[in-house]
Amino acid sequence: MRIDASRRTLRTQVHAILRNDLLSGRFAPGERVNEVQVAAEIGISRGTLREAMRNLEQEGLFVSIPHRGTFVRRFTVQEADELQEVRASLETTAAIRVAQHWNPAVREHLQSRLDLLGSAYEAPLPFPERVKADLSFHEAICESSGNQTLLALWRSLIGNITVMVLNVGPERMTALQDPAEHQRLFDAIASRSEARIRAVFAEVFEDGRREVAAAVAERDGTALALAE
Numbered sequence: 001m002r003i004d005a006s007r008r009t010l011r012t013q014v015h016a017i018l019r020n021d022l023l024s025g026r027f028a029p030g031e032r033v034n035e036v037q038v039a040a041e042i043g044i045s046r047g048t049l050r051e052a053m054r055n056l057e058q059e060g061l062f063v064s065i066p067h068r069g070t071f072v073r074r075f076t077v078q079e080a081d082e083l084q085e086v087r088a089s090l091e092t093t094a095a096i097r098v099a100q101h102w103n104p105a106v107r108e109h110l111q112s113r114l115d116l117l118g119s120a121y122e123a124p125l126p127f128p129e130r131v132k133a134d135l136s137f138h139e140a141i142c143e144s145s146g147n148q149t150l151l152a153l154w155r156s157l158i159g160n161i162t163v164m165v166l167n168v169g170p171e172r173m174t175a176l177q178d179p180a181e182h183q184r185l186f187d188a189i190a191s192r193s194e195a196r197i198r199a200v201f202a203e204v205f206e207d208g209r210r211e212v213a214a215a216v217a218e219r220d221g222t223a224l225a226l227a228e
Contacts, residue, residue, distance in 0.1 A: 010044070014052035017042060022061060022072065022166055023128035029074040029167050029219070033062070059159025075167040080212045083160050088205035090154050091138060092198060094145035095185070099192045106144050107190065113137040114186055118179040127170045134177045135161065141189070168215040176208050 018038075021027060039049045053070055056062045064070045075083075098106060113136050119125075120133035135158065142154045165173055181204055188200035 010048060011051055011055070014042060014044060014048060015055055018052055018056055019061070019162065020128050022162065023131055024126070025166075025170065027072045027166075029072050029163070031072050032069045033071065035070070056159070059162075061159050061163055072166065073163045075164055075216055077213050077216050080164055080167065080216055081209060083157065083164055084205055084209045084212065087138075087154075087157065087161070088201060090150055090157075091141055091205075092201045094142045094147065094150055094154075095189050095197050095201060096194050097145040097147060098141060099189050099194065099197060101144075101146065102190065102192055109144060110137070110140050110186055110189070113140040114179065114182055117177070117182055121174075121177055121179050124174075127173070130174070130177050131162075131165055134182075137182055141185070164212060167219065168212050172211055172215045176211055181207075 027033065033053065035046050035049055035053075039046045042049070053062055053064075057064055057070070061073060062070050063073045098110075113133075117130075117133040117137050120130045124130060125133070139151075139154065142151045145151065168176070184200055185204060188197045191197070
């Protein structure tokens, strides 16, 4: 992909290109980024590329090692578990708040995001687009909570979530993007029952935690005993 001079700032475009390349599987977790090659392919200077890479490093997607270069971040099982724990806590809290203020406008907002995910999944659209639709639904829950601090915290995790997605890979991640699982989250919120919300969100996130942990362990070639 190359730069379109008619759209957005140069840095923003390069940032988007790199993120899309990551999700498309061009770069594997732990892989060193060849700056010369990437800059030439995009049609930019290495300085501009490095600016975009620094932004992605701040988001947690890249790791820079002195005298060695910049690498795609690799998640450990513990890091993945911790991220899922924080996400589950934030989204469960958001879902409970949404249920307390449930109304037709909120229902329509969440339903529209769920429909987009369903369309992306069934088509199926390319993996990066499915990831975008998936995150859009979860973001809508946080948006609808009315808690701006919670929403800002959730958005600050997007870089880490992207890295986790990379570590899981398209094959395993597709199962986690199943609209039926997201419909369960939607229905729990619509029930307006705090107990049901807590139970369903805990179950869905635990299923995701197990899948992510298995993928990371498989990547590392280690035996992992998953908790019952």
